Amino acid sequence: MTHESPNLKTVTAALLVIGEEILSGRTKDANTAYIAAYLTHVGIGLREVRVVADVEDEIVAAVNALRGRYTYVFITGGIGPTHDDVTTDAIAKAFGVGVDVRDDAVEAMRLQYVEEDLTPARLRMARIPDGAALIHNAVSRAPGYMLENVVVMAGVPRIMQVMMDEVMPRLAKGRPMQARTVRIDAAEGDVAPPLAALQAAHPDVQIGSYPFFEHRAFGTYVVLRGTDDARLDSALADLWEVIAKEGFSSSAGDGS
Structure with missing residues (x-):
């Protein structure tokens, strides 16, 4: 939501x-x-x-x-x-x-x-x-x-x-939606619990997860979307902390 x-x-x-x-x-x-x-x-x-x-x-x-x-x-x-x-x-x-x-x-x-x-x-x-x-x-x-x-x-x-x-x-317009994408080399099921907590902490940022299969391994793109750059960057910083805490391998991604 x-x-x-x-x-x-x-x-x-x-x-x-x-x-x-x-x-x-x-x-x-x-x-x-x-x-x-x-x-x-x-x-x-x-x-x-x-x-x-x-x-x-x-x-x-x-x-x-x-x-x-x-x-x-x-x-x-x-x-x-x-x-x-x-x-x-x-x-x-x-x-x-x-x-x-x-x-x-x-x-x-x-x-x-x-x-x-x-x-x-x-x-x-x-x-x-x-x-x-x-x-x-x-x-x-x-x-x-x-x-x-x-x-x-x-x-x-x-x-x-x-x-x-x-x-x-x-037509009237609002603030354009911005996005940040991170690639995590872990299955979506492993990523889901900490993402749920991250979403609860950042209710004004949309957090989506998109699984992929590459080189015989599962991974997940995490896409953060929002209209406020500061809030989006705050959620991104917290995502990197989650990644470090969980020990996931990751990188900035280009998926969305």
Whole structure:
């Protein structure tokens, strides 16, 4: 369990991944790891990830469950031109607002499409819930949008990434997470008891252990994570004392 110091600004997020293709295994989810790393880097803590099908009521339920619990909800997928892209209608329903083709969204799409190519199917991508702010898309021009604390982006990784870059300046951030890694040449089961005591002594630092097997021997990477450098360094110093006391062989590591 991670405990936050009361004087630190805590900004949290959930990620909602939408799409039958993810649930069926037809498409590999390439977005979750990218978004998690991105948010960690800017000081937004990703606390939950959900995957739901392209079913309007299920999306509505998930959005309403998450948007009151976290600072931000990031959504990927389901805003394309086909009949089963129902995310926008679900967002409008979750907020109790209308949705329609918006002129500024159409103007953005005209940067990519000539007039005859703006078919009714493509114009579905210009349907925006009332009150939402556009997230511009330099790749294919069909915009995402942000409504209150919900950020809706495309599921195509490259497009999602440019949307993340575009929306990020609008968002509040906390302190970025920092990490310290130590490699211990001992099995995780041997390392676990002293690590539990170390965690109790440093409740504001996340302490994780990750076993590995190398050259026919077991070992453990210990990763300390936190937003306060002084507290992180204090926990690291105590970890080195534990290592010396237990007689473990160890070194600074590069795993995480």
